[in-house]
Amino acid sequence: MPDFPTVGPSAADAAVRADTLLCADRQFGDSAAIDQRNLARFRLGLAMLARKDGTDAPALRTTAARTDERLRPLLYDPVLRHCFEDDILRLENGTLDRGALGAHLAGLPVTDASSTGPCERLTRPHRRAWPGLGDAWILTEPAPRGTADGKLGARLMELYRGALADSRAPGPVAPTDAARATLREGAELLVALMPETGASVLRHVSMVGFARRESREGPLQSMSGGDPLPSSLLLAPERCATPWLAAESLLHEGSHLKLFDALRTGSVVRNATEQVPIPWRTGSWTVIRVFVALHFYVHLLVLRAAAATAGAAVRRRFGPPPPAEALDEPTPGTPAARQGRYRTGAERARYLAGRVLSLPDEALTENGHRLARLLLTTLRLVDADAPPPRDRPAAAGPRPGPVGPGGTLQRVTPVDACALPALGQLLVSTAGSARMHWLNSRAWTVYSLCDGRDLDSLYAAYARAAGLSAGSAEAGRHVSDSVRHLVASGLVTHAH
Structure with a gap:
């Protein structure tokens, strides 16, 4: 674990150090290490699925034997990743017969050595989201060639509409040339402001889709796929009105996808159902959702600290940063709405940090304590009023029975x-x-x-x-x- 700093440097130095710190930890910050663990999990999972799935076992074993370079486009393909996670869950629950992943893999060319994933190859025209900064591609209505491609494309659209919670939603919005250019500029701005974190979160995005959706909470701004649409983010076209809006959306959703990948290889809480009250929302959140939200707000505050100290070259190229943050409003009727509180990222981050600090030691795993210390230490670098982290040993949790001396x-x-x-x-x-x-x-x-x-x-x-x-x-x-x-x-x- 890195040695987390505790001193308060100048504002510019604080933003730089916070950017570095967010990517230093091997479990939650270092994207290359997160990637290595997920590739190992994918490779082992393929072998486990092959034990159970007699029909598609050859395709599963052949895929597991691929090099990391050839395996990665499959792991981060939205449909294949969704199939993998669902098949592994059914395997653990004892309900798997034939997995969906093996069926899709059996339809792929055996000699395929492409660096693009199966869903990406269905897009026409094929466009990268931010050339030179990563391999993410822009979603369009699939144009399949053949039966296997047709099934893959149909499943991609099912997952897309499922993520939007609307089975009748129209297909993805075709972005204008201007929107695509601003999306790329947003990625370049993010990397200019936060060189390490920007490059890190973009690495966890495979697919970018443009979409519109209306709900009771209002129109869609942006969302990350998570379980429903892995390795993907969806944006309203309006989020590409300026590079600054695009950069914030990419950091927001990209940081979620990065944490999603990190959590796949290390749990942080012992009780997945424990609830924490949230004053700007009705009801309560689970502890893991508190971590996800705190993770985002810390990243957001580091971005704003970096924007506030950005040099003249950044401002000339991308324009001035927005004068004020534009967070979603507290839900009507909540304590925050009545009292006029928790309307800024800093207020919400402080509250969530305090709730994490108030958890009993045994509520978190060793990784949970590690993530809490990382986030709270980073938060203090860019917000002097945030609660300081404290050293506390990770509770051992329930211990297995003793092993006797004999035998x-x-x-x-x-x-x-x-x-x-x-x-x-x-x-x-x-x-x-x-x-x-x-x-x-x-x-x-x-x-x-x-x-x-x-x-x-x-x-x-x-x-x-x-x-x-x-x-x-x-x-x-x-x-x-x-x-x-x-x-x-x-x-x-x-x-x-």
Whole structure:
């Protein structure tokens, strides 16, 4: 974990340091690391689905064997990613027979070595959203060639309308040349203001669609796909009226997509149903939704700090920044609407930060504490009135039962695994399981040593491998904690 700064630099320095900090953490900030973990999860998931899906197992295994460069366009294709997540969920729930992902993959050319995804190849004309800054493409009505393409295109439009919550919605709006130019300028402005964060969030966007939708909350401004339309964002054409509007929308939705990808490989809360009251909205939000909102508001405040200190060259090229932020209004009848509060990003970020700080230690996982510290420390760099982060150890949570001193420890076989040595992580699943398990470097080392030896031998071998004193309390704690979780997860057996 990076060493988070606590001093208050000048406004310009604060924006630069906040931009750097948002991309420093290997779990939640570093897009390359997030990408590596998701590719590993995709590769292992394909192998798990192939165990269950006899019909399409060859296509699933062939795809799993692709290089990262050839696998990435498939993982971040909106339809294939949606199929993958849905199939994995059904596999975990024991309801999967034949998966939708395998059926689509079986229809792809076996020798396909394209750097574009299957849905992208259906678009006519084919246009990149921000050439030179990333591979995102602009959605148009699909123009399929052949039966397999037709099914893929039809599913893409189903997901598009599902994301809009309107099965009768018209197809995507064809952007004007001016709108496309402003979209590209918005991406360039975002990277100019926040070089590291801008490039990072754009990396998580595969598809950009233009759409119109009316709802009780008003007309659509922008939205990110998430589960309904993965790796995608939708914009009202009016959001491309100026580069500044486009840049804010790209940061808003791109940061959501980045966090979505990060959360796929590391949970942050222990109780997914715990609720937090939100004074500018009716009802309450789950803790994970609080994190998602805080994550966005922190990014927004860093963008505005960078805009406020932007140099003359930026202003000459893109025009002056908007004079004031334009957040959505509090819902009528809420405490915020009655009291005239929580109408700025800073007010909302402070409130959400305070709610995160008030959570009991055991409410968050180790990753949850990590994300909270990252967001609260970044927030303090651009808002001196925000509550400061505090050091608190992550609660261990429910501990698996103890492992007795006798007997031997043996890895369960066969397994499918993906090793990420540069990140110190191993992703593994046993043939009899429908779940993936992430092992950190300590657990990975202990796991590798569970080759039939007893616990005492394991303590000594781990101490040597970790460079710790034999019999040290630290080595004993690492081994005991790792063994308990390995046995509880079914990766290791303890035979007496």
